[in-house]
Amino acid sequence: MDVAVGIVAQRNNERAQDLAATLAETLECEGEHEQTAVSVVVDELTGEVIDVPAVPVASMATRDLVVSIGGDGTLLFVAREVGSTPILGVNLGEVGFLNAVAPDDARAVATDLVTTLRETGSLEGCERFRLEATSDGDWTLEPALNEIVVHGPRRGHGGGATIEVRIDGECYAESHADGVLVATSAGSTAYNLSEGGPLVHPATNALVVTQMAATDSMPPLVVDPETELTISVSGTDTAYVISDGRNRRRLEPPATVTVSLAAEPVRLVGPRGNFVASLDKLDS
Missing domain, CATH: 2.60.200.30 (Probable inorganic polyphosphate/atp-NAD kinase; domain 2)
Structure with missing residues (x-):
């Protein structure tokens, strides 16, 4: 199946914007390699900086996967806008209780999720009620x-x-x-x-x-x-x-x-974070 992905980068964060551009290129190339269409869009603010089609974040609710790049605040914003659409959180913050994926692992994890979507049409994850x-x-x-x-x-x-x-x-x-x-x-x-x-x-x-x-x-x-x-x-x-x-x-x-x-929980996909290990960062 074809796969539609949305990417939201933390506002005014150059590192997040660069990673969004890298992920968009990686996922589209992966689709070409597998002869499957992978459509990638980014949020409007990020689209002003990188050469990737941009849409309002709320419209990403109809996509198969949304990648949130930033801290927990970015993921909270994304969750408000896209509801129960599967979200992958990439952590650029200090603690990242909601974002489990390190930036260096983002390409591999996102690619694996797109492959799973292409082959099965769905993603397993954990639900967090609201x-x-x-x-x-x-x-x-x-x-x-x-x-x-x-x-x-x-x-x-x-x-x-x-x-x-x-x-x-x-x-x-x-x-x-x-x-x-x-x-x-x-x-x-x-x-x-x-x-x-x-x-x-x-x-x-x-x-x-x-x-x-x-x-x-x-x-x-x-x-x-x-x-x-x-x-x-x-x-x-x-x-x-x-x-x-x-x-x-x-x-x-x-x-x-x-x-x-609330009627709809948030669906987080990808690797789960180590909650206990993350507690050490609360004092930093």
Whole structure:
């Protein structure tokens, strides 16, 4: 079968752009060698720098494989845009919990994946579930691979709110706090960790509920992903709910937000990273 590949390089990163050009040339040459059409496109910003056809990242959702070149932030962006399309993460960042492939291995891994697609029409990988925040059916925030955060008008002194967290209808915590964070297992190493939440192995099906600078705090709580989570905000004029630090919705308290599993998980393909070994990089 013919294979369609999308490549997204980290913004304003010359190394990522050079690798995108190399991967595009390698995959197209591989297709010619195997007498199979391998169509490669890159994101629009990268296309301004290298001589490869460019399209909006969101349009790559219809391709067979998308390669993300950069740090975890780049992969989070790609995941938001392409949904359940298989993603190969090439790590140019410091830690790279989501990106398992080193730049030197990118050509070989991408070529192997294209060969598998050509021969079988599909790719095996691991799924990472995502979260979405909703409010009374009025709106739904973009899905989050790492975390959903609900917080007051601002962080720090004088900026919090009264925030109540209910677990399957039962009150787990109610306190004046900067906010509350609900993280996936894949996102436990991100914002959750900086707020004192626990590390969770990414293969674990669990969510972590962590209060942020609460006056009467409860320990972070690990729950099943199917748990009914509601977060209510009061005692302030303004609050916000944020998905993966990027997509934001303003709330007018009193307001209640429901956090639940999104319909489509993210599919990561290629070699899996060594989670335990990557933890050493957190101190660097």
